[in-house]
Amino acid sequence: MPVDPQPQAVLSPLTESAVFLTLTVAEGAEQAVRDLLPELGGLVRSVGFRLPDEGLTCIVGVGAELWDRTFDGPRPAALHPFREVRGARHHAPSTPGDLFLHLRALRLFPCFELARLVRTRLGDAVEVIDEVHGFRYFDRRDLLGFVDGTENPVGDDAAAAVLVGDEDPDFAGGTYVMTQKYLHDLDGWQATSVEAREHAVGRRMLDDVELDDATKPTDSHVALTTIVEEDGTEREILRDNMPFGSIADGEYGTYFIGYAADPDVPERMLQRMFVGEPEGNTDRLLEFSTAVTGNLFFVPSTAMLDDPPPARTAAVADEPDPAHAHGDLGIGDLRGTG
Template identity: 60%
Template sequence: MPEPQPVLAPPATAAVFLVVTVAPGGEDTVRDVLTDLPALQRAVGFGAPDDRLTCVAGIGAAVWGRLFQGPRPAGLHPFRELAGERHRAVATPGDVLFHIRSRRMDLCFELARRLCTRLGDSVAVADEVHGFKYYDMRDLLGFVDGTENPVGQAAGAAVFTGAEDPRFAGGSYVMVQKYLHDLDAWEALSTEEQERVIGRTKLGNTELPEGRQPGDSHVALNTVTGPDGEEREVVRDNMPFGSVGEGEFGTYFIGYAREPGVLEEMLENMFLGRAPAAYDRILDFSTAVTGCLFFAPAAGFLDDLPDRPAAPRPAAAADPVPDAPAAGDGSLGIGGLKGAPVR
């Protein structure tokens, strides 16, 4: 398998999630930055190797054909908005994702700053979120996040494309959503009721037993299985974020998968329900305000990008229609019609 981007980087304590849209005419600049991404990362992180600065770049469906000739990844398409009876998974603009991680926020910040400097007016920032580690890998709701991520070879099998799409082997689909929490409403619940919403114990971080696991819990609805009965896995690298002054508290969801269907099935269960649940009860306290789908190609793809699509040729200008012959010159203008378009 081709060398992937650092999708399976070790857990970080800081992250910047940067989503941009590409302006018309900005394609060449974006291509140059994608190719130079490893060098930019090294330039920022070379003096602090133990802090493990990494960056993954993902490309959206709307811009793929503007950046690269040839086929696109088999499963790449725009984020599919979902409208349930009570809650909505919105689709928002996003052409390129930069997922920056480290043990230090200053390194994440500096790499994001240099990326934006290089990109300049070729892009517009659609969303920027600075995430942080909260206690022992908990979200702002107080529960440990990411417990069920696969590890080792199982993680690679879950997130990297293979023989099913050989042109893009070693890549990964990545979905992002920004959720805002109503902490006042959440904290009005008892710990036992919070545990029933999530499906795990708050202190011990263990799943509720089968007899006590509500069908509309977050854990129950995010467990999906394939035709063979095996659980379909993804790798999440969610981060809390917030602004005390603005009263904004949330979780930035980011999930990597070998194919987008597993991520989309989880969202369908959450927003549209799966019998007997009408929807995931966590949505009564967490509102999705963004939604994008990207493909993070293998590192070698970024090192040697496919050619950019040829610019469309301008339409040939029609020959001018000849002036009408001057009155009384005895000519019918026949000579002047040579080569003129037929009317």
């Protein structure tokens, strides 16, 4: 199936507000999701046309299990369920999520209205597992007081880091998105010195300048999330992290959202953060930040949204894999043995 490599609005400029919705899809309701995909553009326009200065966009991602339940044919080559990471002291959990919506605009209310329309459109087919309303904080800082997204690639570098290309031609123009919700111990963080905070992050707090190699600890966040190959190539992702919080619930956090052409890149970052590089040398930020969700989704191109892959029929979906019909190794199939 030929695919126009035009991506969804992944490379659009960062905005001031966002809504992040993680949904699960009821068994047997997969067609409702497939039917929604070509309609998303119209829903965005119905809200955004009245608010042309808001820059309203909606990015949709599909999880591995829902993909297999919904579409016939091949799956994106690197799509799989989020792989939890468990170190000696820190844990990045894998949590439920079939469908993901990243809604962005200048202000929150267009995102809210679009989310409401999508939720109404899907009805009982889905359950909202997680809803986060993100906002830009002072000077684009997170709630820990540091500027977030400083090292995002731009222009052609961003496209190269984010978009699937000839390595998986059926899904060119798509991307993968990893999401995690982190809750912060702000009281504990604020009780530490500015120098200790800078060493945990790997940047100066005031001017956002990265610490030099002689000063930057090897267990700082910057050091552990910098992936450099043996040939010197640095692997990048595009982050659109946002602060969020609830005064009533006493929850203050960062919603991590990273787009990449290959999920192996953010997965390696998580391995280094939670297990350590070397093992045991874990991210200092995890002493104050706890991951409570974890998901991975594939974000199709706009052409694939407009013309989704064929629906997976019930007969195909229920047909057992011959290699596993009688056990993982096929043991027990006695036909033709005697």
